[in-house]
Amino acid sequence: MTAVLSYEAILADRDAIMRASVGIDYQHYVTGVLAFDYERLLADTGYDIPRTQAVQSRTGVGNTPLIELHHITSLVRSLAAPGKGARIFVKDEAANPSGSFKDRRASLSVHEAKRRGYEGVVAATSGNYGAAVASQAAKAGMRCIVVQEAFDSQGIAQPEIAEKTRACEAYGAEVIRLSVGPELFYMFLCVLKETGFFNASLYTPYSILGIETLGYELVGQVQEQTGCYPDLVIATHAGGGNVTGTARGLHKAGAIGTKVVAASVDLAGLHMASDRDFNRKSFTTGHTGFSMPFTTWPDRADVPRNAARPLRYIDRFVTVTQGEVFYMTQVLAELEGLERGPAGNTSLAAAFSMAQGLDADQIVVIQETEYTGAGKHPIAQLNLAKQMGVEVRRGDPRENKPGQRIVIPEHPSQIAVLDVDLDHVRSSYVRHALQSTHAEQPLSEIDLDFLAAETRSSRNYVEEIANEWHRTTG
Amino acid sequence: MAEYIKKGTWVEIHRIVLAGGQRAPQVPVETQQVPLEMRVKGFLAQRASLGDEVEIVTSAGRRLRGMLTDVNPAYTHNFGSPVPELLMIGREVRTILGETGGGG
Ligand SMILES: Cc1ncc(COP(=O)(O)O)c(C=O)c1O
Numbered sequence: 001m002t003a004v005l006s007y008e009a010i011l012a013d014r015d016a017i018m019r020a021s022v023g024i025d026y027q028h029y030v031t032g033v034l035a036f037d038y039e040r041l042l043a044d045t046g047y048d049i050p051r052t053q054a055v056q057s058r059t060g061v062g063n064t065p066l067i068e069l070h071h072i073t074s075l076v077r078s079l080a081a082p083g084k085g086a087r088i089f090v091k092d093e094a095a096n097p098s099g100s101f102k103d104r105r106a107s108l109s110v111h112e113a114k115r116r117g118y119e120g121v122v123a124a125t126s127g128n129y130g131a132a133v134a135s136q137a138a139k140a141g142m143r144c145i146v147v148q149e150a151f152d153s154q155g156i157a158q159p160e161i162a163e164k165t166r167a168c169e170a171y172g173a174e175v176i177r178l179s180v181g182p183e184l185f186y187m188f189l190c191v192l193k194e195t196g197f198f199n200a201s202l203y204t205p206y207s208i209l210g211i212e213t214l215g216y217e218l219v220g221q222v223q224e225q226t227g228c229y230p231d232l233v234i235a236t237h238a239g240g241g242n243v244t245g246t247a248r249g250l251h252k253a254g255a256i257g258t259k260v261v262a263a264s265v266d267l268a269g270l271h272m273a274s275d276r277d278f279n280r281k282s283f284t285t286g287h288t289g290f291s292m293p294f295t296t297w298p299d300r301a302d303v304p305r306n307a308a309r310p311l312r313y314i315d316r317f318v319t320v321t322q323g324e325v326f327y328m329t330q331v332l333a334e335l336e337g338l339e340r341g342p343a344g345n346t347s348l349a350a351a352f353s354m355a356q357g358l359d360a361d362q363i364v365v366i367q368e369t370e371y372t373g374a375g376k377h378p379i380a381q382l383n384l385a386k387q388m389g390v391e392v393r394r395g396d397p398r399e400n401k402p403g404q405r406i407v408i409p410e411h412p413s414q415i416a417v418l419d420v421d422l423d424h425v426r427s428s429y430v431r432h433a434l435q436s437t438h439a440e441q442p443l444s445e446i447d448l449d450f451l452a453a454e455t456r457s458s459r460n461y462v463e464e465i466a467n468e469w470h471r472t473t474g
Numbered sequence: 475m476a477e478y479i480k481k482g483t484w485v486e487i488h489r490i491v492l493a494g495g496q497r498a499p500q501v502p503v504e505t506q507q508v509p510l511e512m513r514v515k516g517f518l519a520q521r522a523s524l525g526d527e528v529e530i531v532t533s534a535g536r537r538l539r540g541m542l543t544d545v546n547p548a549y550t551h552n553f554g555s556p557v558p559e560l561l562m563i564g565r566e567v568r569t570i571l572g573e574t575g576g577g578g
Contacts, residue, residue: 183497
């Protein structure tokens with residue numbers, strides 16, 4: 001960096017840097033103290049399904065196969081009550097150019113950056129999205145910088161992130177690798193300010209609208225293969241874009257009755273900003289370390305308003321353990337001949353459990369896979385876990401303890417989702433929203449309706465929580 | 475007798491962005507105590523030796539300064555040894571499905 005600006009100076013300049021780097025005037029959509037016009041923010045981009053498909057097909061993004069997992073369905077039925085055990089399908093998103101559904105998000109972001117005349121794109125991501133942006137930027141002839149949280153203070157790289165570093169560099173991107181900590185955001189702002197590049201955030205409207213085609217496509221494919229709509233679509237859930245974009249696409253394809261499930265790996269007890277915990281997580285995404293904070297308060301993102309708003313869309317929120325996901329990753333490889341994952345298989349583990357409770361003629365869709373390879377694989381993660389002193393053994397997955405013990409099930413009947421209490425998540429969201437208003441600005445009717453829409457509840461529900469919150473804080 | 479690394483060589487630099495003790499207030503103690511470090515790769519702008527303060531030109535065309543720490547840095551992430559706890563899963567589930575473990 002030519003000029004190194006202080007931490008405080010950069011954070012103080014945050015709003016101006018953001019405005020210049022996303023090209024959206026978020027202020028324009030504000031309708032109340034808390035409320036903003038979410039649908040208009042998305043609609044004003046002009047990307048409906050056909051236009052998004054046109055952009056994506058130009059770089060070979062999307063139109064991934066939907067594969068029925070016959071053997072896994074048989075295994076489910078061998079464990080389920082008579083007449084139970086739904087058919088399980090998976091959408092093989094690993095078939096996208098950079099190996100995950102993140103290409104859908106990156107394609108619209110990069111397309112938009114190019115259209116607006118930016119010279120390059122910057123993304124703050126340690127995951128698949130970095131490779132997706134780098135791949136799209138390469139195709140568009142744009143420069144690309146990816147900022148990663150990559151290694152701990154001992155210099156030990158998280159192997160999955162090391163693989164993303166390699167992939168990004170293979171696509172010709174500059175990769176800034178940082179040690180552990182949320183100050184990554186400061187570096188990200190420094191780079192945006194210095195370069196004037198586009199902020200290819202995971203949370204802009206482009207990044208969410210790009211995923212709608214996933215939900216839209218899968219409805220058509222399920223209908224083609226079965227003549228029905230899917231009963232359950234399960235999405236691996238972290239920052240909330242995956243479930244938001246997919247659910248919107250399902251609705252646009254007319255799958256109104258389809259239930260949407262968000263599934264995360266349970267990482268309770270591990271701190272996301274901890275240098276010590278960093279290499280004891282064994283998962284870099286799809287876990288509760290992201291999904292809990294982002295579901296209870298989406299507007300903690302790197303743009304003023306997050307276009308990923310999961311509580312508007314999810315019918316159920318479940319967790320599975322690290323060991324259960326590793327187990328199912330192995331089952332997918334050996335029974336279905338698909339070596340994929342690891343994080344994307346979170347929804348696979350959830351599907352395996354949930355399908356047992358559904359009727360045999362019902363349909364469950366795991367809405368994505370991701371590519372696998374060196375570093376990005378259960379073997380690499382379990383070897384690292386052992387090196388870090390985490391115990392790895394077979395046993396009852398209920399004994400799994402993130403950071404201390406990874407328990408690989410001994411029998412598939414032990415795999416069972418745990419429900420996150422959505423009511424708890426909703427009230428937590430409302431409290432976060434109220435906290436964000438700072439002063440005693442009274443909420444208008446518009447704000448109450450907005451919060452009700454955000455949480456799929458009612459004005460009464462919101463008012464009750466608000467009253468309770470004012471009693472305990474006031 | 476420092477060995478010079480030629481201008482234009484693909485290298486990695488290292489820089490301390492925030493010193494230990496000067497981290498963001500919200501980070502836990504174990505993170506607070508250690509520095510925020512940065513590593514970036516690029517082409518060496520001037521011939522130099524390991525440990526020198528140097529400038530690189532990155533893939534995005536930026537000029538960055540830091541300490542020269544590595545030359546043509548290797549990608550060392552891999553799989554490692556097969557994990558015994560995963561090895562039997564395939565056989566077990568095939569047995570449940572009533573198939574034999576071997577070929578077929
Ligand atoms: C393969 C895969 N699945 C799921 C997710 C979760 O998506 P989101 O962060 O939008 O919830 C990610 C994101 O990191 C991912 O890379």
